Amino acid sequence: xxxxxxxxxxxxxxxxxxxxxxxxxxxxxxxxxxxxxxxxxxxxxxxxxxxxxxxxxxxxxxxxxxxxxxxxxxxxxxxxxxxxxxxxxxxxxxxxxxxxxxxxxxxxxxxxxxxxxxxxxxxxxxxxxxxxxxxxxxxxxxxxxxxxxxxxxxxxxxxxxxxxxxxxxxxxxxxxxxxxxxxxxxxxxxxxxxxxxxxxxxx
Numbered sequence: 001x002x003x004x005x006x007x008x009x010x011x012x013x014x015x016x017x018x019x020x021x022x023x024x025x026x027x028x029x030x031x032x033x034x035x036x037x038x039x040x041x042x043x044x045x046x047x048x049x050x051x052x053x054x055x056x057x058x059x060x061x062x063x064x065x066x067x068x069x070x071x072x073x074x075x076x077x078x079x080x081x082x083x084x085x086x087x088x089x090x091x092x093x094x095x096x097x098x099x100x101x102x103x104x105x106x107x108x109x110x111x112x113x114x115x116x117x118x119x120x121x122x123x124x125x126x127x128x129x130x131x132x133x134x135x136x137x138x139x140x141x142x143x144x145x146x147x148x149x150x151x152x153x154x155x156x157x158x159x160x161x162x163x164x165x166x167x168x169x170x171x172x173x174x175x176x177x178x179x180x181x182x183x184x185x186x187x188x189x190x191x192x193x194x195x196x197x198x199x200x201x202x203x
Contacts (some may be wrong), residue, residue, distance in 0.1 A: 085192035087111035106132040127188040138176035176202040
C-alpha cells in the first residue's frame with residue numbers, strides 16, 4: 001500500500017518555494033497592556049498563502065521606578081543578549097571541597113571611569129545593582145544572588161578607584177557539572193545596564 005507514501009510526496013511538492021517572514025512594529029504603541037488586533041491582507045491572495053497573528057498584547061507601563069528596574073534586571077537575567085552600557089569584566093573560579101560538592105565564585109570588576117556619578121554634598125553618588133545567576137548546561141535556572149553597591153565616593157577615592165576599579169565577589173555552593181553564568185549590572189543614576197555571559201565546567 002503506497003497511498004501514504006504518494007500522499008507524502010504530494011505534500012512535499014506542494015510546499016511553498018519561497019517563504020517570507022515579516023515583523024510588525026507599531027508606531028503609536030500605547031503601554032496599556034491591552035490586546036490590539038492586526039489585519040494582514042495580500043494584494044494578490046491567489047498567488048500566496050498567508051499566516052498571521054490575530055494581534056498582540058501591548059506591554060504595561062511601570063510607573064514605579066523601582067518596579068521598572070526590577071523588571072529590566074529580571075528580563076536581562078533570563079536573556080542571553082550581551083549589553084555594554086557599563087564597563088564590567090566577568091571572571092569565574094571554582095573549588096571542589098569533595099567529590100560531590102564545589103564552590104563557584106563569580107568575580108565582577110567595575111571600571112568606575114565609565115560610570116556616571118551625581119555630586120551630592122561633596123561625594124560622588126551612584127547605586128549599582130549586581131545580579132549573578134547560574135543556569136545548568138540546558139539553560140535551566142539554578143540560582144541567583146543580588147547585591148547592592150552604594151557608592152558615596154570622595155574625589156580622591158574616585159581618582160584612586162579609577163586605576164584599580166572595584167571588584168565584587170559572589171559565591172555559590174553547587175554540585176560538580178557544567179554551568180552557564182549570567183551577570184547583570186544596572187545603575188540608578190543613568191539607568192544603564194550591562195550583561196555578560198560566562199561558563200564554568202567542574203569535573
